[in-house]
Amino acid sequence: MARTVMIVDDSLFMRKMLRDILEEEGYEVTAEASDGEEAVEKFRECRPDLTTLDIVMPNKTGIEALKEIMALEPAARVVMCSAMGQESLTSAASEAGAKAFIVKPFNPELVARVIKEVAES
Amino acid sequence: MDMSQYKSLFLSETREYLKSIAQTVVALEEAPSDRAGIDALFRAAHSMKGMAASMEYREVVTVAHAMEDLMIRVRDHGLPFGGGVADLLLEGADLIEGLLADVEADLEPRRAVGDYPQRLSAYTPEPQQAAAQPATAPEPAPAARTASAAADTSRPAETAAPPEGAQPVEGRPAAPGEKELSGELITVRVRTELLDHLINLTGELITNKHRLLNIGKELDSPLLKEAVSENGKLLHSLHDEVMKVRLMPFEMICDRFQRSVRTLAKKSGKELHFELEGREIGLDRGILEQLTDPLNHLLRNAVDHGLETAAERVAAGKPARGLVKLSVSRDRDRVLIKVSDDGRGMNPERIRQAALEKGFITEEEAERLSPRQALMLSCIPGFSTAREVTEVSGRGVGMDAVNASVQKLGGTLAIDSEPGVGSCFTLRLPMTIAIIHALIVQCGPLKVGVPVTVVHRTVELRRDQVETVGKRQVFHLDDEPVQLLSLNRVLGLPLGRFPSGIVPLFVTEAKGRQVGIVVDRLLGQHELFVKPLGRPLSKLHGLAGGAIMGDGEVVTILDLADLL
Numbered sequence: 001m002a003r004t005v006m007i008v009d010d011s012l013f014m015r016k017m018l019r020d021i022l023e024e025e026g027y028e029v030t031a032e033a034s035d036g037e038e039a040v041e042k043f044r045e046c047r048p049d050l051t052t053l054d055i056v057m058p059n060k061t062g063i064e065a066l067k068e069i070m071a072l073e074p075a076a077r078v079v080m081c082s083a084m085g086q087e088s089l090t091s092a093a094s095e096a097g098a099k100a101f102i103v104k105p106f107n108p109e110l111v112a113r114v115i116k117e118v119a120e121s
Numbered sequence: 122m123d124m125s126q127y128k129s130l131f132l133s134e135t136r137e138y139l140k141s142i143a144q145t146v147v148a149l150e151e152a153p154s155d156r157a158g159i160d161a162l163f164r165a166a167h168s169m170k171g172m173a174a175s176m177e178y179r180e181v182v183t184v185a186h187a188m189e190d191l192m193i194r195v196r197d198h199g200l201p202f203g204g205g206v207a208d209l210l211l212e213g214a215d216l217i218e219g220l221l222a223d224v225e226a227d228l229e230p231r232r233a234v235g236d237y238p239q240r241l242s243a244y245t246p247e248p249q250q251a252a253a254q255p256a257t258a259p260e261p262a263p264a265a266r267t268a269s270a271a272a273d274t275s276r277p278a279e280t281a282a283p284p285e286g287a288q289p290v291e292g293r294p295a296a297p298g299e300k301e302l303s304g305e306l307i308t309v310r311v312r313t314e315l316l317d318h319l320i321n322l323t324g325e326l327i328t329n330k331h332r333l334l335n336i337g338k339e340l341d342s343p344l345l346k347e348a349v350s351e352n353g354k355l356l357h358s359l360h361d362e363v364m365k366v367r368l369m370p371f372e373m374i375c376d377r378f379q380r381s382v383r384t385l386a387k388k389s390g391k392e393l394h395f396e397l398e399g400r401e402i403g404l405d406r407g408i409l410e411q412l413t414d415p416l417n418h419l420l421r422n423a424v425d426h427g428l429e430t431a432a433e434r435v436a437a438g439k440p441a442r443g444l445v446k447l448s449v450s451r452d453r454d455r456v457l458i459k460v461s462d463d464g465r466g467m468n469p470e471r472i473r474q475a476a477l478e479k480g481f482i483t484e485e486e487a488e489r490l491s492p493r494q495a496l497m498l499s500c501i502p503g504f505s506t507a508r509e510v511t512e513v514s515g516r517g518v519g520m521d522a523v524n525a526s527v528q529k530l531g532g533t534l535a536i537d538s539e540p541g542v543g544s545c546f547t548l549r550l551p552m553t554i555a556i557i558h559a560l561i562v563q564c565g566p567l568k569v570g571v572p573v574t575v576v577h578r579t580v581e582l583r584r585d586q587v588e589t590v591g592k593r594q595v596f597h598l599d600d601e602p603v604q605l606l607s608l609n610r611v612l613g614l615p616l617g618r619f620p621s622g623i624v625p626l627f628v629t630e631a632k633g634r635q636v637g638i639v640v641d642r643l644l645g646q647h648e649l650f651v652k653p654l655g656r657p658l659s660k661l662h663g664l665a666g667g668a669i670m671g672d673g674e675v676v677t678i679l680d681l682a683d684l685l
Contacts, residue, residue, distance in 0.1 A: 012130065105171065
């Protein structure tokens with residue numbers, strides 16, 4: 001079962017909140033990245049079991065980073081984080097291989113459930 | 122989930138975004154099609170919205186959401202980025218700043234955001250790009266005009282906490298902005314009181330080092346001396362490191378200057394380009410806090426009095442658009458801050474004439490002044506040659522206040538100006554104000570310290586070098602007469618006798634002129650850890666603080682600018 005997680009979000013606030021939720025659930029957050037480019041780099045280095053990927057970010061959007069990550073590891077488990085009102089982007093992300101979506105503002109229980117489903121898939 | 126634990130992170134990160142918004146908006150006004158800037162504004166609004174939604178601060182969400190939507194129109198739907206969009210975004214940033222003040226004060230951020238969202242969604246640019254003439258550009262709606270004008274000049278009255286003044290105190294991380302937000306640097310947020318505490322301890326250690334040195338001398342122990350000297354070196358490094366931590370980038374305060382210059386330009390109807398250099402240069406937090414007012418003053422003068430109108434400039438063969446520049450640089454252990462403009466310049470002759478007419482100087486003194494000294498006359502309280510009173514600059518106040526604040530910080534002010542070409546005001550400041558090098562002098566029973574930064578030089582005169590001109594005693598320094606003042610007299614102590622026939626003094630500047638301050642003895646330069654005086658001593662004029670020497674003796678640090 002997936003245990004290690006990388007959190008990608010350009011907001012420190014969001015990363016911290018997500019980290020707290022995931023650590024509470026027993027996951028080990030082994031990497032954080034604050035933009036799309038860093039996300040791809042760190043994925044290559046750490047190969048986390050699961051990655052959460054924000055969509056709106058500088059230096060490569062989440063969708064661009066997702067495509068590169070999937071090219072590196074077609075079996076990667078990636079959960080996209082999107083804000084409400086970004087529904088139009090979700091289909092692009094699904095096509096590119098995203099396993100699930102979590103919506104900001106985060107509902108901790110919902111986040112935990114979605115992550116668990118993906119982690120155990 | 123208990124969200125209160127995220128409050129301070131929410132505040133600091135949102136403020137970083139607000140700051141980067143202010144900077145980016147101003148930059149985009151210069152280059153409205155810069156795609157990266159437009160994207161950055163969109164992301165900033167988007168991120169603020171997301172954070173506020175998590176914290177359930179509904180009003181912040183509403184404002185940030187409206188800003189985000191406006192930026193989507195700019196990014197994807199061809200809305201041009203002009204003065205109108207810039208005004209609305211800055212207004213939104215001010216609204217959020219006000220809401221953050223509530224959050225910080227543990228109030229529900231519930232102040233009304235009015236019709237802000239509606240005005241944004243209804244916004245359409247003026248036909249024909251009226252933005253080309255910023256002074257007369259009609260605003261989107263009358264309501265927008267009043268609201269943004271109020272937000273530009275001063276904070277809304279209901280803002281109980283003063284967010285502007287308090288900003289640097291809140292200990293935000295170094296150099297935010299886009300680069301920082303992308304997380305390139307690993308930073309730790311530290312409460313600023315902790316840093317103050319560290320510098321206090323370091324200062325006490327330095328005082329104690331001097332004590333140990335004295336003991337070493339008395340015991341005549343080479344081993345002890347060596348150990349203490351080694352300790353001294355370590356302390357020196359420690360001091361440097363602690364100082365570095367306390368340094369904050371100039372950036373902490375510079376976005377407000379961008380805002381105020383922009384507002385001033387609009388009000389005065391002048392076209393200008395504002396350049397900012399050296400935002401990354403670090404200054405001690407204590408100094409940074411004291412710089413906002415003097416710099417605002419200088420910038421206001423530059424825009425209001427320095428720059429000519431576009432028509433005047435064109436007639437003089439200059440580009441219609443004026444240049445105002447604020448630059449910060451390092452010069453060894455000093456920081457130089459320059460405010461310059463390419464405007465009409467100052468006329469030393471006119472200033473000399475005005476000072477004479479107002480009775481600030483005598484005919485004789487007027488003749489002897491160099492052009493540079495004449496320019497410094499503008500720092501005499503009550504002096505002003507502004508021909509008209511304007512809403513923004515007023516009259517008769519300004520340069521004296523600027524000069525006084527700079528001297529209070531242990532710095533100096535210099536003015537360079539050429540008529541028709543422009544002016545440059547240079548603030549030369551120490552990097553720290555807590556630990557200073559001071560000239561220690563003896564006056565009667567007192568040991569007093571004067572920051573070496575305000576001491577031009579020390580002189581030991583023979584009696585026959587002192588001349589009496591009228592009621593004044595003067596001596597010649599580099600062929601210029603310098604008036605002598607007795608520090609004993611200023612402090613109300615018995616006057617010195619100088620049995621050896623040598624008169625010790627140091628030269629400093631007062632009211633724009635050099636003066637020689639006569640003391641009983643010059644005791645040398647010392648590293649001092651300055652402590653603020655508690656009440657009621659802090660109310661006394663002319664005192665900047667106190668320090669303890671290695672031998673336990675108390676030294677009073679003088680604020681010469683205030684005293685003379």
